Amino acid sequence: MINTQVKLAxxxxxxxxxSIWSIEKNDIPDLKEGEILIQIEYISxxxxxxxxxxxxxxxxxxxxxxEVMRAGAVxxxxxxxxxxxxxGSYVYGTGGVQQYIATDGKxxxxxxxxxxxxxxxxxxxxxxxFTAYFGLxxxxxxxxxxxxxxxxxxxxxGSIVGQIAKLKGCKVIGIAGGSEKCKYIVEExxxxxxxxxxxxxxxxxxxxxxxxxxDVYFDNVGGEILDLALGRLAMKARIxxxxxISQYNNTTAVKGPSNYLSLLVNxxxxxxxxxxxxxxxxxxxAQEMASWIQQGKLISKEHIELGIENFHETFLKxxxxxxxxxxxxxxxx
Amino acid sequence: MINTQVKLAxxxxxxxxxSIWSIEKNDIPDLKEGEILIQIEYISxxxxxxxxxxxxxxxxxxxxxxEVMRAGAVxxxxxxxxxxxxxGSYVYGTGGVQQYIATDGKxxxxxxxxxxxxxxxxxxxxxxxFTAYFGLxxxxxxxxxxxxxxxxxxxxxGSIVGQIAKLKGCKVIGIAGGSEKCKYIVEExxxxxxxxxxxxxxxxxxxxxxxxxxDVYFDNVGGEILDLALGRLAMKARIxxxxxISQYNNTTAVKGPSNYLSLLVNxxxxxxxxxxxxxxxxxxxAQEMASWIQQGKLISKEHIELGIENFHETFLKxxxxxxxxxxxxxxxx
Numbered sequence: 330m331i332n333t334q335v336k337l338a339x340x341x342x343x344x345x346x347x348s349i350w351s352i353e354k355n356d357i358p359d360l361k362e363g364e365i366l367i368q369i370e371y372i373s374x375x376x377x378x379x380x381x382x383x384x385x386x387x388x389x390x391x392x393x394x395x396e397v398m399r400a401g402a403v404x405x406x407x408x409x410x411x412x413x414x415x416x417g418s419y420v421y422g423t424g425g426v427q428q429y430i431a432t433d434g435k436x437x438x439x440x441x442x443x444x445x446x447x448x449x450x451x452x453x454x455x456x457x458x459f460t461a462y463f464g465l466x467x468x469x470x471x472x473x474x475x476x477x478x479x480x481x482x483x484x485x486x487g488s489i490v491g492q493i494a495k496l497k498g499c500k501v502i503g504i505a506g507g508s509e510k511c512k513y514i515v516e517e518x519x520x521x522x523x524x525x526x527x528x529x530x531x532x533x534x535x536x537x538x539x540x541x542x543x544d545v546y547f548d549n550v551g552g553e554i555l556d557l558a559l560g561r562l563a564m565k566a567r568i569x570x571x572x573x574i575s576q577y578n579n580t581t582a583v584k585g586p587s588n589y590l591s592l593l594v595n596x597x598x599x600x601x602x603x604x605x606x607x608x609x610x611x612x613x614x615a616q617e618m619a620s621w622i623q624q625g626k627l628i629s630k631e632h633i634e635l636g637i638e639n640f641h642e643t644f645l646k647x648x649x650x651x652x653x654x655x656x657x658x659x660x661x662x
Numbered sequence: 663m664i665n666t667q668v669k670l671a672x673x674x675x676x677x678x679x680x681s682i683w684s685i686e687k688n689d690i691p692d693l694k695e696g697e698i699l700i701q702i703e704y705i706s707x708x709x710x711x712x713x714x715x716x717x718x719x720x721x722x723x724x725x726x727x728x729e730v731m732r733a734g735a736v737x738x739x740x741x742x743x744x745x746x747x748x749x750g751s752y753v754y755g756t757g758g759v760q761q762y763i764a765t766d767g768k769x770x771x772x773x774x775x776x777x778x779x780x781x782x783x784x785x786x787x788x789x790x791x792f793t794a795y796f797g798l799x800x801x802x803x804x805x806x807x808x809x810x811x812x813x814x815x816x817x818x819x820g821s822i823v824g825q826i827a828k829l830k831g832c833k834v835i836g837i838a839g840g841s842e843k844c845k846y847i848v849e850e851x852x853x854x855x856x857x858x859x860x861x862x863x864x865x866x867x868x869x870x871x872x873x874x875x876x877d878v879y880f881d882n883v884g885g886e887i888l889d890l891a892l893g894r895l896a897m898k899a900r901i902x903x904x905x906x907i908s909q910y911n912n913t914t915a916v917k918g919p920s921n922y923l924s925l926l927v928n929x930x931x932x933x934x935x936x937x938x939x940x941x942x943x944x945x946x947x948a949q950e951m952a953s954w955i956q957q958g959k960l961i962s963k964e965h966i967e968l969g970i971e972n973f974h975e976t977f978l979k980x981x982x983x984x985x986x987x988x989x990x991x992x993x994x995x
Binding site: 386387388551556570571572573576582583584585586587588589590591592593594595596597598599600601602603606 | 719720721884889903904905906909915916917918919920921922923924925926927928929930931932933934935936939
């Protein structure tokens with residue numbers, strides 16, 4: 330068996346090109362005492378990956394040059410030198426962009442392919458879902474009747490944020506790129522309205538759909554859209570800083586939000602969070618979201634690409650917006 | 663008796679020049695039924711005034727062209743057509759930049775010149791003091807042992823913020839302009855350290871004096887210094903957005919904080935507030951601060967200029983930094 334691995338060859342400047350990766354075909358690793366061998370089936374592609382490529386202090390160390398690219402993964406335990414994980418069971422963990430990994434199992438958890446399809450454990454029942462759940466409920470703190478605005482609304486996180494906000498009795502407006510995505514979040518996911526940032530005047534759209542101002546803005550994109558949301562806050566609004574995908578490939582300084590003094594005028598709060606802080610409550614979130622999915626109240630969508638050799642092209646879809654829902658790559662059978 | 667009044671003649675662009683004001687000498691107003699006549703003795707000069715000159719939606723309507731410039735004031739009741747205020751008593755309210763005002767007394771409160779000098783009711787025992795008190799304690803929420811950074815640290819608000827933070831057991835670092843102010847906040851007000859933004863590398867200063875990061879940053883200035891503070895946050899830091907004096911005279915867009923994604927990495931909060939929301943608790947704050955002043959634990963400093971005809975030159979000192987403590991103008995005897 331051959332283990333195809335994607336490693337970081339050099340650090341990118343701006344939008345990464347394929348030359349930053351090296352694709353290696355290596356033998357599968359030998360198992361040490363206490364280790365298991367996992368055959369990775371799906372890896373997760375997330376905007377946060379772009380941050381991990383920069384040599385900068387952050388909430389997690391950068392991926393080092395020569396290391397396998399970090400990625401969430403689900404796979405099957407195919408060999409075992411320990412008692413915790415059974416051969417044939419499925420597991421989730423930080424597997425990396427590769428086909429096999431040997432590990433002592435720390436940071437890996439069993440998942441049940443009978444309860445939900447495997448890719449869903451990388452999306453709604455995984456990190457993006459938990460990010461949406463805790464970011465919205467614990468940081469955004471929506472109340473019934475609140476107006477909730479979400480950017481990146483057709484994405485893995487934004488689509489879940491909007492649906493949970495609807496379940497909590499809020500009016501929900503999503504910002505997404507293109508008429509297809511906008512139609513999708515309104516007609517399929519039940520958002521109250523959508524603003525197409527590629528074809529509409531976003532400022533006017535926010536004004537039209539948020540006549541009483543924004544109570545919660547869940548920001549996945551940063552940049553100009555964050556500024557426009559700041560310009561339309563309701564009193565005591567909460568802005569949840571989840572990400573800033575519009576800024577991740579910048580070669581110049583991040584665009585700071587010029588309208589931040591709206592926080593003062595409106596007694597508003599802008600707060601950042603990192604999903605890892607909620608690890609101990611992942612179980613609760615997974616259970617609640619799984620039950621919403623079963624009841625048809627929460628729609629989980631995965632966009633699946635095939636083949637580890639297509640990692641770079643798939644990765645670029647995070648930034649081009651050419652996908653809907655959670656972006657996942659199938660790396661082996 | 664002549665009532666000299668300073669009215670807004672036109673809206674400024676950038677740093678105001680004297681031509682935006684018209685100085686008028688009018689008769690003192692006639693008293694209607696239920697009104698009192700107040701001879702204003704001191705008016706308050708505050709950075710917020712600059713915002714009131716702009717024709718923009720904010721927490722308070724702008725001053726209209728042709729109106730007397732808005733200002734906090736203390737004065738003496740010299741005539742009365744009502745029972746609430748006694749002739750000869752002293753009162754605080756929004757008197758405006760003028761020497762006399764007739765009012766029904768709504769929004770005016772008695773102050774006691776035997777308990778504290780009148781100008782102190784415009785500073786530590788008035789709006790700037792309340793701003794410091796509620797902004798630090800209710801929004802910044804400092805805990806014992808926290809590192810608290812304050813900009814505009816020699817000013818009316820910043821000097822009180824730093825001293826209250828010291829009373830709460832925090833390590834306090836102030837940012838101020840010039841060695842005299844820096845010496846003043848450390849030697850007279852008891853700050854642990856000062857950073858002279860006019861003569862020092864502020865980034866290095868913050869790094870040196872906040873080795874464990876900033877737990878609370880109380881921001882009076884915005885701009886570059888806000889960005890440098892964001893770059894050095896401790897986990898779960900709180901940034902209190904009180905003002906942004908570095909940006910008030912901008913003719914271009916406000917500089918947004920490029921480092922705002924540090925809120926995400928550090929799970930931090932940036933929150934705005936307006937002191938008027940705490941009106942019902944002003945009494946508690948005044949009492950506690952007055953007792954600190956009596957016990958010598960809180961030093962209140964007022965910078966007093968003389969003569970209503972010097973209003974414009976005095977106003978400019980807000981932005982040039984050529985003052986220490988609360989800026990007050992004596993407008994009549």
